[in-house]
Amino acid sequence: MKKTILLTLIIALFLGGSSNAVLADQPEKLQAEIVIYAGEPEGVAAAVAAAREGKKTLLLLSRSQPGGLMTYAGLNFLDLNYDSYSRNINRGIFHEWHQKVGGGISFDPRQAEDAFLNLIKAEKNLKTLNLVRLEQVNSKDQNITGLLIKRNGKKYLVKADIFIDASQDGDLAYKAGEDFFVGTADMNLKNSWMASTQILKFEHVNPNKLKAKIKNYQQSYFKDDHAWGFSNFGKSYQSHNPNLRLRGLNIVFVRDGEQKYTAYINALLLFGVNPLSDDSREQAKKIAHQEARYILNYLKEGLAGFENAELAAMPPELYRRESRHFLTNYQLKIADLFEQRVFSDAITIASYPLDYQAAGIKYPGFVLFNPGYYTIPLRTLIARHHDNLMIVGRSSGYASLAAASARVLPVGINTGQAAGVAAAESISKAKPLLAVAADSRSINKIQQQLELNLTELPAKLPIVKLEKVNDDLIKLLSWGIMIGGYNNDFKLNEVPTERNFTAVILKIMQKKEAATLYEWVPGSLETLSSKDKLLTTTNALKLLLAAESQRVLEIPVAEYYQKAVELNLIPPSLLAEFNHDKKLKRSEMIILAAHFLDRFPTPEYLKFIRGE
Numbered sequence: 001m002k003k004t005i006l007l008t009l010i011i012a013l014f015l016g017g018s019s020n021a022v023l024a025d026q027p028e029k030l031q032a033e034i035v036i037y038a039g040e041p042e043g044v045a046a047a048v049a050a051a052r053e054g055k056k057t058l059l060l061l062s063r064s065q066p067g068g069l070m071t072y073a074g075l076n077f078l079d080l081n082y083d084s085y086s087r088n089i090n091r092g093i094f095h096e097w098h099q100k101v102g103g104g105i106s107f108d109p110r111q112a113e114d115a116f117l118n119l120i121k122a123e124k125n126l127k128t129l130n131l132v133r134l135e136q137v138n139s140k141d142q143n144i145t146g147l148l149i150k151r152n153g154k155k156y157l158v159k160a161d162i163f164i165d166a167s168q169d170g171d172l173a174y175k176a177g178e179d180f181f182v183g184t185a186d187m188n189l190k191n192s193w194m195a196s197t198q199i200l201k202f203e204h205v206n207p208n209k210l211k212a213k214i215k216n217y218q219q220s221y222f223k224d225d226h227a228w229g230f231s232n233f234g235k236s237y238q239s240h241n242p243n244l245r246l247r248g249l250n251i252v253f254v255r256d257g258e259q260k261y262t263a264y265i266n267a268l269l270l271f272g273v274n275p276l277s278d279d280s281r282e283q284a285k286k287i288a289h290q291e292a293r294y295i296l297n298y299l300k301e302g303l304a305g306f307e308n309a310e311l312a313a314m315p316p317e318l319y320r321r322e323s324r325h326f327l328t329n330y331q332l333k334i335a336d337l338f339e340q341r342v343f344s345d346a347i348t349i350a351s352y353p354l355d356y357q358a359a360g361i362k363y364p365g366f367v368l369f370n371p372g373y374y375t376i377p378l379r380t381l382i383a384r385h386h387d388n389l390m391i392v393g394r395s396s397g398y399a400s401l402a403a404a405s406a407r408v409l410p411v412g413i414n415t416g417q418a419a420g421v422a423a424a425e426s427i428s429k430a431k432p433l434l435a436v437a438a439d440s441r442s443i444n445k446i447q448q449q450l451e452l453n454l455t456e457l458p459a460k461l462p463i464v465k466l467e468k469v470n471d472d473l474i475k476l477l478s479w480g481i482m483i484g485g486y487n488n489d490f491k492l493n494e495v496p497t498e499r500n501f502t503a504v505i506l507k508i509m510q511k512k513e514a515a516t517l518y519e520w521v522p523g524s525l526e527t528l529s530s531k532d533k534l535l536t537t538t539n540a541l542k543l544l545l546a547a548e549s550q551r552v553l554e555i556p557v558a559e560y561y562q563k564a565v566e567l568n569l570i571p572p573s574l575l576a577e578f579n580h581d582k583k584l585k586r587s588e589m590i591i592l593a594a595h596f597l598d599r600f601p602t603p604e605y606l607k608f609i610r611g612e
Contacts, residue, residue, distance in 0.1 A: 010273070027148060027156050027157040028155070029157050029355050030105075030156050031056075031160070032048040032056045032159075033166065034047075034055050034056070034424065035058045035162070036057070036058070036163075037147070037166060038166045038168070038171070038172075039061035039130075040069065040096075040393055040412075041068055042392040042409075043066070043393075043411055043416060044416070045092075045093045045414075045417040046417065046420040047123075048123055048417075049417040049421050049449070049529070050421070050423055052566035053421060053428075056125055057123075058129065059127070060158070061132065062167070066117065070409070070410070072315060072317040073320075074199035074264050075409075076107050076109050076253050077226060077250045078105050079355075080352075081351045081408070083351065088347070089349055089373070089415070090349075091249045092450040093416075097413070098410075100118065104226075105226055106225055108255075109315075126493060134151065134175060136175065137175040139176060139177075142161050142385060142386055143386060144176060162426055162433070164389075165392070165422070167395075169324050170201055170324045170541070172567050173324075173326050175387065176385070176605055178327070178386070179327040180548055180608045181400075183322055183325075183326070186400050186606070186609045187400065188513065192324070193322045194358060194365075195355040196269075196275065196318045197319040198268050198319075199264055199265065200288075200314060201264055201312035201315070202265065203261065203310045203311075206610045207227075207261055208305070209265075209304050209305035210251075211227070217232075218229050219232075220230060226250070226252045230248050230249040231247070233302065233303065234267055235247075235248075241290070243271045244270050244287065246295070247365075248267065249266075250265070250266040251265050252264045266319070268291070269501070271358075271361050275320045276323055276324070280477055284420075288314075293311065321357055321394075325395060325400055326398070328379065328391060329382045330395075330397060331397045331399060332406060334354075334474060334478040337374045338462060338473075338477060340371055340457075340537050341460055342375050343376075344378065345378040347378045348376050348418060348450060349413035349452060350374055350375075350406060352405045352406075352408050352466060353369070354404045356368065356401060356404040366485075368484065369477070370489050373457070374571060375454065376406060379437050380415075381397070381415060387434075389432065393407075393416070394406075394412065396415065399478070418446045421446045422437075425445065446559055453508055464488065464492070466492060466587065468587075468591070469492065469590055472591045473590050479507070479508070480507075481504055481508065481511075482504075490586065491584070491586050492590075495534045495583045498528075498530050498539050499531040501529070501535050502526060503599065506525065508596055512603075525547060528552070535583070536581055538557060538560060538581045540578075540584055540589070541560040541561065541564045541570075542557075542560060544596060545567070548567055550563065561578055568599070569596065570595070571595035574591055
């Protein structure tokens with residue numbers, strides 16, 4: 001009997017202890033109407049906008065304070081979007097924040113953080129939880145049902161009607177299983193993305209001295225508290241590590257006292273850094289810190305006002321320009337920017353050049369072209385596989401080259417605000433997010449809050465007004481094969497060289513994974529072309545035939561045309577032009593190259609991520 005009682009007590013104690021352990025391990029439940037993950041500038045804007053709509057809003061911060069790139073990476077030089085009258089076109093919450101930090105191109109990161117905090121604290125419907133780690137995303141029937149997060153060792157289950165991912169890399173969307181590609185994979189450039197940057201800080205600098213001698217530095221400028229340019233000065237620096245180099249300097253001077261200034265310099269490009277790898281980023285930071293000592297000496301010797309400079313503590317995070325690009329309900333394409341499209345569900349306007357920073361030590365960055373304006377539709381923020389998820393910031397639904405423009409912070413903050421209002425509209429009207437995008441009243445409300453007036457803009461206005469070449473030019477631009485630069489000068493009436501055309505042919509074959517791109521083809525085409533000779537119809541056909549593995553040296557020149565016709569190498573619109581020898585304009589070369597591009601099928605995985 002005693003044994004039975006003792007055994008019963010032991011079992012009861014065991015079960016009781018187990019039950020308490022299970023209960024202790026259960027996450028605490030948090031409920032909101034709208035949850036925003038990550039305190040990047042876009043996330044703050046989304047949270048403030050949702051709270052102003054009267055919705056119970058929760059902003060989850062992975063760091064201790066809001067601000068993201070601006071505060072933790074020291075990115076305090078803004079890429080602003082202007083209209084034809086040089087007016088800043090991004091309004092709404094971005095404008096509110098911008099005025100709090102002085103309304104200029106540059107700002108003090110400490111001011112930026114305070115401005116974000118003030119925006120958050122002003123909203124009674126907005127709560128924040130910092131230092132959280134996203135553990136898991138739960139979903140059912142194409143809806144996210146909750147986020148499992150961890151903070152200070154404690155677990156929470158966060159539930160909401162709508163979720164907005166504002167993290168730099170789209171971490172919530174990634175854990176939810178949304179489709180994406182990394183870097184420039186949509187152009188078949190694998191393991192390629194824009195370089196990261198370590199913002200450098202220097203104390204004991206004299207901005208007035210640099211301002212007085214700014215003319216000594218070619219194509220360099222000084223205004224208010226910032227200077228930029230110094231392209232030759234940056235290029236002349238000989239790095240001590242092969243995986244980094246200096247570009248032209250962007251310098252922001254922040255006052256630390258009566259006559260004390262700290263300089264933030266955005267110029268150090270770090271290559272080979274996997275933006276999604278903690279280890280890779282940490283290694284890059286170590287390399288940057290080691291190089292900073294040599295850069296300090298270079299500045300002290302060659303840059304006015306830096307003679308007495310000393311290294312200051314660097315921002316704790318790298319400025320990472322690119323990582324995941326998610327496939328959303330509408331993927332913003334190069335054609336949209338080239339045609340300066342105004343969408344029916346437009347939620348912001350942008351005009352920044354497609355400025356793609358260098359991705360490798362041997363390859364400079366480039367400006368694809370420079371739109372006067374274009375709009376971003378709400379659908380680019382709405383996830384494909386989860387009806388209650390939006391993605392804002394640089395990881396939104398943009399083609400990689402479109403993101404070279406759309407990724408800038410003023411645009412991102414606008415999209416964050418739009419997402420917050422759209423989420424509130426979805427809840428208030430009991431409509432799916434895609435239905436909100438199709439609701440003209442909801443879109444008008446978003447546009448009004450962003451002070452966005454698009455009534456006088458046409459639905460499309462291509463930046464090049466040459467109809468016969470536009471479609472073909474867009475094709476090549478979308479693969480990164482043609483470049484117009486800041487002035488949109490595609491040199492359509494000029495005659496390219498043979499070597500120019502050879503480069504285009506090889507890029508097409510490489511990016512389309514052409515089966516005929518044998519090892520000997522690049523060398524053969526270079527041998528057959530000259531960097532000095534202007535391209536003619538005859539030589540263009542010779543190069544195309546050679547690319548198709550035809551023995552051009554054994555084919556009589558007079559037979560090039562007929563052979564090219566047999567192989568369908570000449571587009572119908574150019575048949576008459578190629579029937580005789582003449583110099584080929586770049587506009588004609590573009591039509592010819594686009595026809596060659598279409599000969600090769602796009603690999604299926606590329607079709608998927610390109611939306612073709």
